[in-house]
Amino acid sequence: MTAELLIFYFMAIMAVGGAVCVVLPPFGRNPLHAALALLVSFFFVAGIFVMLSAHLVAVLQILVYAGAVMVLFVFVVMLLNLKKDELKGARWTPWKVFGVGAGLVMFTKLALAVVVVTEGETPVNLAAEGFTGYGGIHDVGAALVTTYLLPFELTSILLLVAIIGAVLVARRQTGGAS
């Protein structure tokens, strides 16, 4: 077991553990604690991106998710300002048990399938294959304006229309144009 593998396992366990803490007690009981657990998950996912040579994506993960998205979450939590008795523990219903069971079956199947597919695959040495700038700003930027120009431009239109949609939904029905 190499050092890289050990670091990967550490990051993966922390990322998954953080995500689990978001929904499970004791952290899941308190929205703010859940948001902080999500922050832990985001950070370690960024770490995994670094290990995959996706440096730019790792930085964006921290800036956008751990930064902007997290601020938004905390903002919403504070805005809703739920009281203690509104945050009572969830009860188990037959559907939830069924859902958890189905989720576990799905997880097992997927895990087994991934093991089958990745069997015998060896890691690729990116530098030896000639991907020297792989994952850097230059390479990602070049891909965005050449191969992926259409999705890139479509995203910009989507964001524009989504902002207008958000304004439309938030606008008051009556009273002036303000």
Add this chain to the structure above:
Amino acid sequence: MLGNGASLAYVIPEGILGVTVALVMALGSFKPTRTRGVLAAAGIAGMAAALAATAAGVSWPDGTVLAFHGNIVSDGMVAVFRLVFLLTGLLTIVFAYGSDEVDTRDFGDMTAMIAASVMGMCFMAAAADLLMMYLAMEFVGILSYVLAGLKREDQRSSEAALKYVIFGAASSGVALFGMSLLYGIAGDTSLAAVRAVLVGHGFEPLGLMALVMILAGLGYKMAAVPFHMWCPDVYQGAPTPITAFFSVAPKAAGFALTLRLMDLLLGGIDGDAGASLGHGLAVLIGLVSMATMTVGNLSALKQTSVKRLLAYSSIAHAGYLLMGVATIPAIMGPSPDYTGFRAVFFYLVIYLFMNLGAFLVVTRVVTRLGSDDVSAFRSLGRRSPLAAVVMAIFLFSLVGLPPTAGFAGKFYLFYAILSQGSAFFYILALVGVANSFISLFYYARIVRVMFLDKSPDTRPVPVGALAAVVLVILAIPTILFGIWFGPLVDLAGWVFI
């Protein structure tokens, strides 16, 4: 594979729509309360221009062209589906113009949203890359959430929008996870690369699971059971013209993307490589189809709100259409046969006319009488003879009775699955026929209420000149395509030549 500059010639209708979106938004910012007519005219003109361009053969190559570095594909199928989306969008703007459910202040933004959403749907039909597929799906999804919540003063509309968002986010998350698995297997987002790797390494088990997850996301767009829960609430809560749009366009886009995905991954693949995957998917989609039409039809029986009833009817129709998608084994092998896929398109076009027609009548009734309850339709035969007669035509076509177009559409679908010649498809056809009989009860109930039940209020219900013209325009193909469907068969022939 074309570069970005050369590809522009293959997205001209989408370009026209983009300009329309910008134009309508700009116009909408000037005194929005007085410009409803101008905005509607601009929206309709943009849609009509894109429609005319497509019909004239612009961006309609003879063969198949991979454009924008393989992100999208341009072929006859994209072109004919563009016609469906654009026609639906255009008619929706006409419906909304005459409806009082959409506030005039919101009219410009609504028109822009519809045009943008139609653009997203065109890209859904054209996607040849996982990234493009997901982006186009989200494009249509996010705009739909806003459109569903347009009536902000109405709690049901807000509830509809929220339910739509939550279901949409969950299902697109599942689909995205499936796509990430395919990307993990292939190391490339292009569907051609995914197919090559899957053929080389075998499809199961991860490929199958990934595809099932993607199909779950698409099932939500099509409102197939068990992903249909959002559908009745959203259809009831949204403004009626928008409901009409939802019941046809995103559903058609979901089917277009499903057909495209199946063709790009499995079309013409040789015997062994994908045989078990193809047959497994066919059985899965067949079972979903049976469940969808049965649940849709049985739930529709008890509904008292016509909007809700048509929502369940649209779920049932997704079930009929899925029968055509289940013919996946036919498109594999050295001589692929796309009859089933063509039947889906054929039925979608007919469904467009009959369903939009039925919704236009509901739109007018809601605007005039303020209710979409079945009781509001009492004596409509006397109070508004034209609306009642065309409504009866649309409803009988939805049942699939001859000589309406609905019969021709169902006939083509059943022909496609019966020619598969295996026991499973015979059972599927049997369930489909049984469901058509069930559907007769609730459609005929509306007809009975319109012509036989007495209403305490006997004042005439004026439909309006514009709506009357549009109703007749929609009723003509609903009957004509039942007798003379040659041109439609020719058009469907463009779906995978």
